[in-house]
Amino acid sequence: MFPKPAAQLAPNTYAYESQPMVKPTGFREYDARWLLGKEINLMGVQWLGMGIGTLVHEMGVRPDIVTGHDFRGYSASVKMALISGMMASGMRVRDIGLALSPMAYFAQFDLDVPCVAMVTASHNDNGWTGVKMGANRPMTFGPDEMTRLKDIVLNAKFKTKEGGSYTFIDDFPARYIADLTNRPKLKRKLRVVAACGNGTAGAFAPKVLEAIGCEVIPLDCDLDHTFPKYNPNPEDMKMLHAMRDAVINAGADVGFGFDGDGDRCGVVDNEGDEIFADKIGVMLARDISALHPGATFVVDVKSTGLFATDPVLIKNKVKADYWKTGHSYMKRRVNESGAMVGFEKSGHFFFNKPFGRGYDDGLISAIAVCDMLDRNPDKSMSDLKNALPKTWSSPTMSPHCDDEKKYGIVDAVVKHFEDAQKKGDKVAGQPIRDLVTVNGVRVTVEDGTWGLVRASSNKPELVVVVESPASEQRMRDMFKAVDGVLRTHPEVGEYNQTI
Structure with missing residues (x-):
């Protein structure tokens, strides 16, 4: 028998170091997030791991799981606590180490593993931790799975199993980078700013962009888990303004900003103007639908109305499907509807075949923007933006x-x-x-x-x-x-x- 976790325990006490703590509100609609130490402790994370394993077995899914962690000072410790719980529940763990969330999603395909548990608080401020989970690639858990997981963990309904194991996958980032860059180089010489807010993407984004043929101007790409300048969030105006200044000073063609776990991308044009992600989505939809007339695009409800009213998209017979905000909702809708791409205003873009595998990857989004510029050699990023109807x-x-x-x-x-x-x-x-x-x-x-x-x-x-x-x-x-x-x-x- 396992004790039920407490909702709150005082740090630096016997209880805190000997009992699991898991605040119920950390189980969200499609992932889990807590303030480490205030809302969950490491023993609570271990309970979460046992809950994930119990749920995977309950779902009848093969108990193989990929895990990785983002670049926060405590994420590796959180991951190891999670791994111990997953192994106790009979999961066979493949640890890819320090990673982006999309790198973990890619590993599900590359290693032929059905499940994922990526330790990341994404763009949340320091102090937060969390896990993005799934058991049916490329989808991640939605409300039904999260509700059941919450019930298992908070009521300690665990089923421990033998057969749990641990394997570390050495140098997995090289496989991920090779997958993204095994393609023809750009014909157009592009100067791009790669802004990473000292987050995890700084270890990977410049390499990928250089490998496809870009001249890269790195901005805050040195990893520093204190995030000394601003939080790595491409919706944050501080980050966008830093990108603007870097683009103007370097005379760059475009600036890309990546969030803390690399699944989102923000864009600044050659004039230093930030282009909100939904407008980038309209520009990419114009470009892609010219190649694939009649394409369906899923769009979240936060996004611009131009997906339904833009004359170019109407001419290209685009079908716009406005749907729930949230990476799990969007991912599921894109895959179940067979849409070509899903666009979310936050910068989560879900590229399906032939561009991607249906999950959100900020680097794939940046590559898609570079390809759009490559196909329009006589137009700047601001030209493409200004061609949209004004809103x-x-x-x-x-x-x-x-x-x-x-x-x-x-x-x-x-x-x-x-x-x-x-x-x-x-x-x-x-x-x-x-x-x-x-x-x-x-x-x-x-x-x-x-x-x-x-x-x-x-x-x-x-x-x-x-x-x-x-x-x-x-x-x-x-x-x-x-x-x-x-x-x-x-x-x-x-x-x-x-x-």
Whole structure:
């Protein structure tokens, strides 16, 4: 029998060092994230490992699993605790060492292993840890699997099994880099900035971009788990502004910014302007649909409305499928629908055949942008951006809201706008044209201006995005309207950034 984990234990006590601690809110919709030491301890991580193994056996999946860890000062320790739990539950572990999340996903294919457990807190601040998991490549766990895993771990419903083993795969990054770069070199000589925020991608991104024929200007590529300048998050304006300055100073053609575990990519054009990932998605959709007319693209609900209204995409008979935000939701939708690519505003892009294997990889995204520029040798990145219909978009804005409260707040906001639509009330001065409630609420008014509110799946926050095809003022009007609804809930705190 195993003891049930405690939700909270005081550090530097007998209990903390002898009992598992796992805060229930760390089990999120499609992965797991905790503040190490405050919400989970290493014994709790071991319990998580036993839970993963128990669930894999319960699902009837072959008990072979790939694991790796990101470049945080504590991630290797977390991984070894996780491995001990997985081995106790009969899992045969292949450890690829320090890795990007997409490197672990690639290892599932390259090593013919069905399961993955990647230790990473992605772009979260230092202090956070987490695990991205899956048992059916290239998909990762969704709400059903995470709910069952939570039940197993919190109630200590473990089934230990013999047969667990451990194998370290030496020099696996070379296999991953070779897979990405075994292709013709670019014809166009591109100067690119590779910004990594001192995160894990710094060990790999410059090598990959150089190998495909780019001249690389590295920016914060030395690994430093204190993240001394800014958090490696390509949605963070500090990182984007650093990329802008580097691109302008170097006269680069494009700047790429990679997040902490390398599954996302942000882009700055040759004029230093940040291009939000959903607009990059429209540009790539234009480029790819010219080669593959009639292609289907899955798009998350945070993304621009241009996927449905852009005249070039309409001419190329593109099918746009707006879906739930979140890498697990998007990955599953792309694979089940046979879409060519899935685009998420956060910068997760899911390239299916012939470009990828259906998982999110920031380096594949960067290569796709380089290929687009290669196919348009007479156009700059800013030319391609300026060819899109003009819209005014906000960055992703995240007001604090406790994990225990955020979903209830979002339910209340959804009901507010549903009631407003029924009563014919105006939002930002105009009637509601459309509501999408597949993931929070996306309210669109008469002139196409829209605003989104949803719960963050991996942090104690809400997510707010607004866009207008009419004017910057209309975008601001929508933000004022949406924020006004949120301010009726005192549980909603300050934003991380606003327009």
